[in-house]
Amino acid sequence: MARLFGLLQKKRGQRTTGSRLAGVVGEVMIFGIVLLLGLISLGWLLFNPEQTSDLGMMYVLNISLILIGGGGIMMAVVQYGISAERRKAITLGRPALDVMQDNLPSAHRFPTIPPDADTTDSPGVRLRYRLPQTESHFWPILAATLFFGSWAIVTVTLAAAVGVGFWQSTPNWLFVCLLPGCLIVSSWSGKYFLQQLSGLTRIGPTVLEISQHPLVPGTECDVFLSQSGLLQFKSFKVTLVCEEQTSYHQGTDLRVEAVAVFRDRLIMHKDQTVRPGTALEDEFTLSIPETAMHSFRGQYNRIQWKLVVEGRSLSMPTFTHSFPIIVHPRMKQEGTA
Amino acid sequence: MNEPLISIAMDDPHRHYQPGDRLVCDYQLDAVSAASIVAVESSILWLTSGKGDEDLGVHFFLRRQASEAEIDLRALFRFESALPNSPLSYDGSSIKIHWLIRIKVFLEGEREFCQDLSFQLGSLPSALEATA
Numbered sequence: 001m002a003r004l005f006g007l008l009q010k011k012r013g014q015r016t017t018g019s020r021l022a023g024v025v026g027e028v029m030i031f032g033i034v035l036l037l038g039l040i041s042l043g044w045l046l047f048n049p050e051q052t053s054d055l056g057m058m059y060v061l062n063i064s065l066i067l068i069g070g071g072g073i074m075m076a077v078v079q080y081g082i083s084a085e086r087r088k089a090i091t092l093g094r095p096a097l098d099v100m101q102d103n104l105p106s107a108h109r110f111p112t113i114p115p116d117a118d119t120t121d122s123p124g125v126r127l128r129y130r131l132p133q134t135e136s137h138f139w140p141i142l143a144a145t146l147f148f149g150s151w152a153i154v155t156v157t158l159a160a161a162v163g164v165g166f167w168q169s170t171p172n173w174l175f176v177c178l179l180p181g182c183l184i185v186s187s188w189s190g191k192y193f194l195q196q197l198s199g200l201t202r203i204g205p206t207v208l209e210i211s212q213h214p215l216v217p218g219t220e221c222d223v224f225l226s227q228s229g230l231l232q233f234k235s236f237k238v239t240l241v242c243e244e245q246t247s248y249h250q251g252t253d254l255r256v257e258a259v260a261v262f263r264d265r266l267i268m269h270k271d272q273t274v275r276p277g278t279a280l281e282d283e284f285t286l287s288i289p290e291t292a293m294h295s296f297r298g299q300y301n302r303i304q305w306k307l308v309v310e311g312r313s314l315s316m317p318t319f320t321h322s323f324p325i326i327v328h329p330r331m332k333q334e335g336t337a
Numbered sequence: 338m339n340e341p342l343i344s345i346a347m348d349d350p351h352r353h354y355q356p357g358d359r360l361v362c363d364y365q366l367d368a369v370s371a372a373s374i375v376a377v378e379s380s381i382l383w384l385t386s387g388k389g390d391e392d393l394g395v396h397f398f399l400r401r402q403a404s405e406a407e408i409d410l411r412a413l414f415r416f417e418s419a420l421p422n423s424p425l426s427y428d429g430s431s432i433k434i435h436w437l438i439r440i441k442v443f444l445e446g447e448r449e450f451c452q453d454l455s456f457q458l459g460s461l462p463s464a465l466e467a468t469a
Contacts (some may be wrong), residue, residue: 021447083441083449085380089398112394112424244432246389257388259431291462293427298392301385301432329356329425329459 020080027076035069038062114297116214116326124209126224126283131208131307131323141196148186148193155182199316204228204279206309206321208238210286214326215305218290223266227311228279234312236269240286242293245302262292266307294329341369343440343452352456356422360456364440366411374410376402378441381418383458388431396421425459 042062045055079087124130158179165171204227211222225238242262248255267284274280286307296303307323348361364379381397397418401410427434437455444450 083378084393085378085382085395085398085439085441086400088382088393088395089380110423111396111421244429246387246431248388248390257431261430293429293461294423294425296424296427296432296434298385298394300390301387301392303427303429303432329423331356331422 024076024080028073031069031072031076033069034065035073038065038069042066110294110328112297113295113328114326119210119213119324119326124224127209127211127222129210129213131210131325133206134306134322134324135320137200141200144189144193144196148189151182151186151189155179155186158182195317199319202230202316203311203319204230204274208307208309208323210325214295214328215286215288216328217288217292217294217330220285220287223284223286223307225267225282225284225309226279227274227281227309228276229274230276231274231313231316233269233272233274233280234314236272236280236311237309238266238284239308239310240264240266241306241308243304243306245304247300262289288327292327295325295327339368340450341374341442341444342367343442343450345438345440345452345454347438347454347456349456352454353460354420354456354458356420356425356459359417359419360438361415361417362438363413363415364438365413366442369411369442369444371409371411373445374403375443375445376400377410377414377443378439379414379416380439380441381420381436382439383424383434383436386433386435387429394424420458425461426457427461 041058045058045062082090118132120129122130122132158175161172162175162179165175207224207226209224212219213221215221223238227236240263241260243258243260245256245258247257266286267282269280269282272280288305293303295305305325305327307325309321309323310318311320312318343364343366345362345364354360360381362379362381366374366377378398378400380395380399382393382395384394385392397416399416401414403410424434426436435455436458437453440452442450
């Protein structure tokens, strides 16, 4: 039975669907037309006796066309002549090597593993390092403020226009019909804005400190947690997560997907109250499994280890904070890789 | 014209290496005339497969051109390199990392042929089971 077209899934099969030469010829033709267009219009501008007011803009446009066309042709020809491996080797600064000569030393001891400078540059109070947090409070509250602010202005203006219309006995019925919808959106965005604001003021900083970094599979380390604020938690947990993140192009869209391949709940607190001066504190052990994959970062694919702190409250929406950690592979002297 | 025959052999018959190990590889071309070979590229590289777009990393690269070398590019040729610490071969849920040796032959008339031979770097099992 023929399979249905999957509109919302990645295309499968060969990545290249035709001849490379045909592709290059096509590219050269397209960029050639752009170049030709630029040259013809530039010639027309140079030899046209009539001078228009926006001559400068015309020159900029023509030169852009020439650069795009010429650059495109050059790129297409160069890319056709050089293999993908050779391009990558040149990019990485690894040109052709002499026979029997060792490979050039890598700039990084662990290629494709993200550096841990961001983690190890903040010393902790109880333990050695304080882990950085990936999420920022600023952008969600800014987005909520702007959304609520703009809808509030629209609603107040509309309400004023409707009020004036009724006052003068000439109501605008379109405005009258739009007003309830605007009121609903404004009240919802106002509630969301207040929730965000309340979260910002009542949920204090989450601090995670770690005794060693980077981590290696098969080893353990101590973790210290401190959560301050002013609220009552229904549940509060810290989880160690290994996540595979992939990004791929679907037409002109860039899609990102994440799959958790490992999840280990490290601590779980229930019905805890946090008040100013009495932060929720806990110290526990984190262990990376013996057979775990190390952290990895490519252009489109990533394997990320992180500690996820999740708090559920009776009065507040659930909040989640992520603290990335770096896992290195085991070396020979430490055991089998 | 037929495709050239590209033979690749590694020093470890099991094709299983650990980070820091020295990989020694021999390759040889056949069923092609020496005069028609423009260049031969040999590389040790890793690439990803799975749901995401393909990432490619080149660890070792060597290009031999007919014009530069007076020798027969079809003859048995050896190259070697110490393997890096990462990334290790990985068989994940949505990401897989493969290591391979790739020999690319460029012939006259803008024709090119490629032969890959995969190997394992490290000893990771397939993806960890997700636990609740």
